[in-house]
Every structure is written in C-alpha cells, then in structure tokens.
Amino acid sequence: MDQIRVIDVKESVLADNDREADRTREALKKQGTYFLNVMSSPGSGKTTTLRRLIRDLSPKFKFGVMEADIDGDVDARAMQEDNVKTIQLHTGGMCHLDAGMAGRGLSEIGTKDLDCVVLENIGNLVCPAEFDTGASGNLTILSVPEGSDKPLKYPLMFQVCEAMVINKIDVLPYFDFDFDKVREYALMRNPDLQIFPVSAKTGEGFEALEAWLSRKILDWKKA
Amino acid sequence: MDQIRVIDVKESVLADNDREADRTREALKKQGTYFLNVMSSPGSGKTTTLRRLIRDLSPKFKFGVMEADIDGDVDARAMQEDNVKTIQLHTGGMCHLDAGMAGRGLSEIGTKDLDCVVLENIGNLVCPAEFDTGASGNLTILSVPEGSDKPLKYPLMFQVCEAMVINKIDVLPYFDFDFDKVREYALMRNPDLQIFPVSAKTGEGFEALEAWLSRKILDWKKA
Numbered sequence: 525m526d527q528i529r530v531i532d533v534k535e536s537v538l539a540d541n542d543r544e545a546d547r548t549r550e551a552l553k554k555q556g557t558y559f560l561n562v563m564s565s566p567g568s569g570k571t572t573t574l575r576r577l578i579r580d581l582s583p584k585f586k587f588g589v590m591e592a593d594i595d596g597d598v599d600a601r602a603m604q605e606d607n608v609k610t611i612q613l614h615t616g617g618m619c620h621l622d623a624g625m626a627g628r629g630l631s632e633i634g635t636k637d638l639d640c641v642v643l644e645n646i647g648n649l650v651c652p653a654e655f656d657t658g659a660s661g662n663l664t665i666l667s668v669p670e671g672s673d674k675p676l677k678y679p680l681m682f683q684v685c686e687a688m689v690i691n692k693i694d695v696l697p698y699f700d701f702d703f704d705k706v707r708e709y710a711l712m713r714n715p716d717l718q719i720f721p722v723s724a725k726t727g728e729g730f731e732a733l734e735a736w737l738s739r740k741i742l743d744w745k746k747a
Numbered sequence: 748m749d750q751i752r753v754i755d756v757k758e759s760v761l762a763d764n765d766r767e768a769d770r771t772r773e774a775l776k777k778q779g780t781y782f783l784n785v786m787s788s789p790g791s792g793k794t795t796t797l798r799r800l801i802r803d804l805s806p807k808f809k810f811g812v813m814e815a816d817i818d819g820d821v822d823a824r825a826m827q828e829d830n831v832k833t834i835q836l837h838t839g840g841m842c843h844l845d846a847g848m849a850g851r852g853l854s855e856i857g858t859k860d861l862d863c864v865v866l867e868n869i870g871n872l873v874c875p876a877e878f879d880t881g882a883s884g885n886l887t888i889l890s891v892p893e894g895s896d897k898p899l900k901y902p903l904m905f906q907v908c909e910a911m912v913i914n915k916i917d918v919l920p921y922f923d924f925d926f927d928k929v930r931e932y933a934l935m936r937n938p939d940l941q942i943f944p945v946s947a948k949t950g951e952g953f954e955a956l957e958a959w960l961s962r963k964i965l966d967w968k969k970a
Contacts, residue, residue: 565789566872566901567893594873596899617903619842619873647900648873649789650817650842669892669915670790676819677870678789680840692892695921 537622541655544623548630548658556745558640559630560737561659563681565674566647568667569691571599572724574642578608580734585639585741590629592621592646599644609633620651623658630658640741649678653685660744667692672702675709682713687720687736694723760845764878767846771853771881779968781863782853783960784882786904788897789870791890792914794822795947797865801831803957808862808964813852815844815869822867832856843874846881853881863964872901876908883967890915895925898932905936910943910959917946 552559564570571591578587588609591600600612611633613625621629626643635641643659645652664685666674669692675682682688688710690703703721710717718736722729775782787793794814801810811832814823823835834856836848844852849866858864866882868875887908889897892915898905905911911933913926926944933940941959945952 565870565893566897567788567890593900595902596896598896598899617877619871646873647788648842648871650869650871651874654840667790667892669890669918670788673819673821674789676821677816679818695892695918698918698921 538654541623544627545656545658548623548627549660552630552635552641552658552660553744555636557635557638558661558741558744559635559657559659560640560642560740561626561645561652561657561662562642562665563645563649563652563662563685564647564665565649565667565670568647568665568670569724570644570647570665571602573665573689573691573722574644575603575606576724576727576730577734577737578642579606580730581738582608584738586637588633588635588638588641590626590633590641590643592625592629592644594618594646609638615646619646619648620655621645621657622655626657626659639745640737649674649681653678653681653683661686661740663687663689665689665691666706668696668699668701671700672706673709675706675713679713682710682717685714685717687718689733690719690721691724693721693728694726761877764846767850768879768881771846771850772883775853775858775864775881775883776967778859780858780861781884781964781967782858782880782882783863783865783963784849784868784875784880784885785865785888786868786872786875786885786908787870787888788872788890788893791870791888791893792947793867793870793888794825796888796912796914796945797867798826798829799947799950799953800957800960801865802829803953804961805831807961809860811856811858811861811864813849813856813864813866815848815852815867817841817869832861838869842869842871843878844868844880845878849880849882862968863960872897872904876901876904876906884909884963886910886912888912888914889929891919891922891924894923895929896932898929898936902936905933905940908937908940910941912956913942913944914947916944916951917949
C-alpha cells in the first residue's frame with residue numbers, strides 16, 4: 525500500500541519536473557549557455573576533475589559552478605580559490621537536485637554572461653539520474669577504485685549520461701579494474717556513451733575530454 | 748507545492764516504516780539473530796569486506812547474507828562462492844531498502860538457524876541512512892580513495908551508524924587521506940562511533956572489527 529502511494533506522487537512530481545526542466549533548457553538555449561550536470565558516487569573526484577577542466581578551458585569560455593551538497597561547502601571553497609563564479613546549493617538532506625532546485629540555483633548565479641554553467645550534483649549514483657535538472661548534457665564520473673561493475677549495478681545513471689569520465693587512472697596499478705569490462709557494461713546501458721579515461725591529479729587524458737566539452741558548448745550556441 | 752506534498756507522504760511512510768522495523772527487531776531479538784545493515788558509497792568494498800569478515804567468523808557463527816542491488820547479481824554470486832547462505836534482493840530502481848523490503852528478504856532467507864544476517868544495502872551514502880530496516884546495528888564503510896571529507900557532506904549516514912570501517916588502507920600512500928580529519932568529522936556526527944581502519948584486500952585491521960562484531964552478536968543473544 526505505502527509503496528503504491530509513493531509511486532503515484534513521484535510520477536506526478538516527475539512530470540512537473542520534466543516540464544520545468546524543458547523550460548530551463550529552452551531559456552538557456554536562447555542565450556547560448558550550456559548547462560552541464562555532473563553526477564557520480566561520493567569521492568569519485570568530481571571537484572578535482574571540474575577544477576582542472578575549468579582552469580584549462582577558462583581562456584576560451586566563461587564558466588559558472590553550482591556546488592550541490594547536503595551539508596558543508598568544502599567544494600565551493602575549493603572552486604572559489606580558482607576565481608570561478610561559484611554558488612553553494614544546500615539540499616537539506618535531499619539526495620538529488622530536481623529542475624526546480626537547479627532553476628533556483630541558475631537564477632541565483634546569473635547565467636547571462638556565462639558560456640557554460642556546471643552543476644556538481646549530490647554524490648549519489650542512483651537518485652540524481654532520475655531527475656532531469658534542465659541540463660543541456662549529463663556527464664558521469666566513475667573512478668578506478670570503485671570497480672568495473674558499476675554500470676551493471678546502477679543502470680540508469682549510465683543510460684541518462686552522454687559521457688563517462690573514468691577518473692583516477694594514475695592508481696590503476698593498485699586496483700583490479702578492467703577497462704574492457706567497464707566499457708562493455710557501460711555501452712550495454714548506452715551504446716552512444718563517450719568514454720574518457722583521465723587522471724584529474726596528473727592531467728592525463730584531459731585533452732580529449734576538453735575537446736568534447738568545447739564542442740558541446742560551441743554546438744549549443746549554434747541556432 | 749510539489750515539495751510539500753512529497754514530504755507529507757514521506758513522513759507517514761517513515762512512521763509506518765519505523766513501526767515495521769521495530770517489529771522486525773523484536774522478532775529477531777527473541778530468536779537471537781543479530782541483523783547487521785551495511786551501507787556505503789558504491790565501490791567502497793562492502794562485498795570484499797563482508798566476505799573476509801564472514802569467512803573469518805564462520806567457525807564461531809552461522810551467517811546469512813542479503814545482497815541488495817538495483818540490478819545484477821555479481822555480489823550474490825561472489826558470496827555464494829564462499830558457501831554462505833545468500834539471497835539477492837532487487838529493488839527495481841529504488842535507492843534504498845526499507846523495513847518492508849528487508850522484512851521480505853528476512854522471511855525469504857529464513858533466519859531461525861542464523862546467528863547473524865547481514866544486509867548489503869544499495870551503494871548510496873544518502874537514502875539508505877533515512878530508512879530503519881529493522882537492523883540490530885548499522886555499519887558504514889568509507890574507503891580511502893573517497894577522501895576524508897565525507898562525514899561533512901553526508902552527515903546522516905555517520906549519525907545512524909555505530910561503526911565505521913575505513914577500508915582500502917593498503918592504498919594510503921597513493922591518496923591524500925587524512926585520518927585525523929576523518930575521525931574528527933565523523934565523531935562530530937556521532938561521538939560514540941567505533942572506527943576500524945582495515946584493508947579487505949590484505950586483512951590488516953580485521954581482528955578489531957571481528958572482535959567488535961562477535962561481541963555485538965553475543966550481546967544480542969543475551970536476554
């Protein structure tokens with residue numbers, strides 16, 4: 525009984541959410557601001573990856589960052605050290621951001637002068653995948669220590685993303701991580717998934733990832 | 748508006764859930780079966796930790812394992828290689844297990860002859876912490892590659908657990924992980940938290956963890 529009630533509410537919430545997400549996307553398309561939603565497990569290296577990505581691409585594009593957390597502001601403070609326009613969103617215990625919360629963040633940060641606004645979502649491989657935030661594109665980060673089986677266990681995340689970063693390849697020698705398997709499992713979920721093995725620590729692999737994001741931002745600006 | 752509706756349902760669901768969890772706990776107390784709920788991020792090493800723990804303690808206690816996943820059965824198959832009584836629970840997209848789902852698992856596995864039944868919850872540092880499964884005790888695993896700041900970002904998980912395993916200490920030299928900080932942050936959330944640094948790969952640190960679980964199981968059996 526309880527379960528049926530929850531699902532009813534969720535469906536109507538999701539339908540409302542999708543409409544709001546579409547409105548966000550339309551508005552951002554008009555002004556040429558690409559909105560990237562970054563999702564992953566806790567501790568996969570979202571902040572470190574984004575700091576390097578934004579530092580490298582800042583000569584070409586103007587970025588803004590929305591850091592979402594249940595509590596704390598460690599990532600926002602790290603981001604501000606790089607002089608990137610940053611705001612902190614607190615979800616008050618919520619496990620994901622929906623289009624409404626993301627929209628409030630976008631108004632707060634002010635997107636008019638930005639080429640790309642990045643949302644660092646709550647660290648969670650499950651719930652954030654269920655909610656369209658209004659992003660132009662979704663990216664997930666999987667890190668080597670987490671293991672190659674994650675696309676088997678958390679299917680939706682890999683379905684809704686167009687790109688997967690495999691982070692922490694600098695520690696590959698110390699973990700049993702199977703690149704062929706993770707590719708096979710991830711492409712099973714989404715055959716069009718772009719895969720970028722990187723080390724946010726050393727910078728290895730960032731050229732391809734940066735080329736991808738640059739192309740995405742420029743394509744979004746075209747009518 | 749949407750948010751208010753969701754919260755109403757959630758509160759009533761949580762109240763129902765707490766009652767069901769209490770009934771589970773009472774029934775398991777009567778028959779002397781300790782129920783351990785294990786929660787963590789995806790890829791922190793829940794299965795590897797549990798395999799070693801159960802293998803080492805099997806001469807003293809009879810274990811059963813419930814593997815919860817959104818999809819797949821990799822962990823259940825691994826567990827069965829060790830000849831441990833195991834069942835796989837599929838949540839169908841749900842990000843956590845509640846008392847009802849855990850209860851169905853307990854009936855299915857049959858707990859009468861077990862000293863300890865372990866639930867390996869969905870890999871998620873957020874939602875599983877919100878739902879009382881009826882467990883006798885909650886344990887969380889944080890792994891070195893995830894970083895020391897997790898108790899700042901995911902407060903509830905560290906509040907509801909009585910023990911925290913810090914796993915993958917064998918890779919400490921390759922990561923910036925601050926033991927003093929993680930202790931400080933975790934104890935801020937729960938001053939009584941028991942902390943066990945281990946490597947599920949090498950077995951380092953398991954004696955203390957096993958002594959803790961043995962004591963928990965034996966205490967539970969006392970009237």
